[in-house]
Amino acid sequence: MQNDSTESAIENYLRTLIAAGRAGERLPSTRALVARFTVSPLTVQRAVQTLAHLGLIETRPGSGNFIQPQRVIGRADFSWQTTALGPARNSLNAVGTAMALEATPAIAMHSAYPSEDLLPIRLVRTALTRAARGRASIDRPPIGGLADLRAWFASELDAQASARASGIAPDDVIIVPGSQSALTSIFRALAQPGDAIVMESPTYWGAIAAAHQAGLVIVPVARGSAAPSAEALDDAFESSGARLFYAQPHFANPTGALWSADESRAILDVVRAHNAFLIEDDWAHDFGIDADARPLIAADTDGHVVYLRSLTKSVSSALRIGAVIARGPASARIQVDRTVTDLYVSQALQAAALDVLTDPGWRTHLTRLRSALRARRDALAGQIAAQLGPDALTFLPKGGLNLWVRFDDRVDVRDLVARCLAAGVSMAPGSEWFPTEPPGSFARLNFSGPHPERFGEGIAIVARELSAR
């Protein structure tokens, strides 16, 4: 009954009474509520029913509504589970700061998600409403996803294919509920527990956690503002026997770094030479600023690249839709894993996503988004240079949502982040993005958050806390 303001008002009023009252206490009658809020008895009843279904109100027909007694029970004993469960694959801290904060601080630069004004909200609302009215709210989709949505993802890549055309077909596309589920399926499907996987360092914390979940051993290769060197990658494959290399070639999270065309070719050659897979996470496909993401899979003919992309960040977190593109037996194996994991993705979300992507307004939105991201990136970079010194910003990225900042090595970043948060500014500690020990003191500052006008103020707080050490 959300969005119906009178009903919400009645609900809130009753919740206040319940919070203040004792179990078993009588609540105002329907008649009294009708009079108080000047609404129909039906509206009152709907509010009461909602709270009754949530276990807050007990309705006794003919006698009235009462505050539901909370049952008191003896303390349960779960200690037997500790032995029964044995070792864990991921710790409780596996979830990064970018996701974990529940309350938004005054000046938020920790989040992984663009703020509302950077999203195509009107398109999303229209598309979801259409999906609600159509068959998409009833029908089960084909297992790999809606044919037209698969075709859209294929054609986006096809448009970028070089003369060495890869010929990606709609059948090569598997629709997934976001890129995190894509990652867990790909790792599980293409490797066995105990296998090695090569990753850039630093890299996305969600990929690190997904590799641990799949029981894989992470072999890091260092990466700064350029791609990892082909020699280092060759070494990593050779020494570990890994068949997988997970990477974000374009506007990598957290650094924003980009592989050049030459670097991409050299890396693909190494991957091919080792009969390995490059898992290309194109997370920032829609977040190019001074450059465009040019997926490596478009230059791959023999199925060495497994590609993933998600709409969650650029369209809406409510439309959790992404795509995996793979060819050959690897594709079949990922599809089986997806089916066993999820069966299929809600057709309502798939239809709404297709609707947004094929609307002419989507291209217009992307153009506006690019300018907005450029302005925000430059504003935050300017504040960092002015207030934290010219060496704080590692480099100015050509796309993405983040700036990667390096502090003096003696700075305890977890402590700094905690103190900044207490002062109203959030950022994410860099350690979360390293599969092994961080080689310095870093933090990730997101410039797509809700307070671009307060960047200066936010960085001033960081500078103050830094010097207060």
Added chain:
Amino acid sequence: MQNDSTESAIENYLRTLIAAGRAGERLPSTRALVARFTVSPLTVQRAVQTLAHLGLIETRPGSGNFIQPQRVIGRADFSWQTTALGPARNSLNAVGTAMALEATPAIAMHSAYPSEDLLPIRLVRTALTRAARGRASIDRPPIGGLADLRAWFASELDAQASARASGIAPDDVIIVPGSQSALTSIFRALAQPGDAIVMESPTYWGAIAAAHQAGLVIVPVARGSAAPSAEALDDAFESSGARLFYAQPHFANPTGALWSADESRAILDVVRAHNAFLIEDDWAHDFGIDADARPLIAADTDGHVVYLRSLTKSVSSALRIGAVIARGPASARIQVDRTVTDLYVSQALQAAALDVLTDPGWRTHLTRLRSALRARRDALAGQIAAQLGPDALTFLPKGGLNLWVRFDDRVDVRDLVARCLAAGVSMAPGSEWFPTEPPGSFARLNFSGPHPERFGEGIAIVARELSAR
């Protein structure tokens, strides 16, 4: 632009021309299409844009629209992947017949999903439309799910708790995108690859596939119309060292069998004695006919029961929402696995689900559903008795969506199913529900499909194909 009928008509017309034409051929001009369909140029352009985005049309500004050339490439070579990938956890056949059939046959009794007339479609559409308009189409939900939705699932169980109250709290509930993802997370979180898991036999094929995905060894305990015996279960735990027992105590898939209260108590005692978990899959919670599902977790104080339930089948496959309920360290471990797998579930779907469940129309719908299922179950059971003989139906289930039929042991069920399908009747071969060799020739017939008025005709075809052997 689905649901906009003129636009769809233009799109379909162009698709026909594209299918019939050659690459590079010119398509009718915007002006010609405006005249033909008597619509605005904008509508024509939207249809053209959709097809352009799908890679079917090439638009050359100033010159017109053309059929996009399909690139011809050399045949790719994926053979290197075969060695690189190594052994597979699940075969391509892991997906059951209930999901795999793409086209619906004339008389469909294979599906796992109720037909449209058994779903609360009006409630679903209203709820999705509200979600589209509200904050749910923009905001990211808390990681474990919307607080009110978690409270709803907790209160449903709480209402059934006995004097030995389990005191299930909203925090014990984790919202998941359907029960299949719940299963894969639970198995992965509570066991290590190579561990044993006890399962009823027959049981849900999706649980068998999820156990294989997690690298578990399945230890079957036989089950007919009653629960597995406590002695057999004790034996299975003892000999395998298993810590997990997966079961469907109420209206089990595929048989429809139900554990009695005494059987449930005896089984819970065995589970406790072995410091083990009962994974209670309450898949048919909303499908009681002559009895109600009374979850065992309501009688569990110390976290031995991990409970799962999904709304996919009873509400809509578009609202892929379910819940896992667990207590103690097990709950924390499942939550970490869910976060690493999916991060979170679309808030639009969560808000819409809550809206349906707290609408007074939901209870009314469930009452109507019960009568409809009873009538269908009895009609199909009657036809089976009349046409396949009194011994064909194993027993009349008190709930669920299926009848479990046993044929003469010499019947090759895969062959029978294929011949019936060719004759226009679908059913699911029983072998898919056995973790090991089936002890006889079984088939599952679903009575919630789209053709209840043709049950007689359908069973007549089965009888004919049986005697034609």
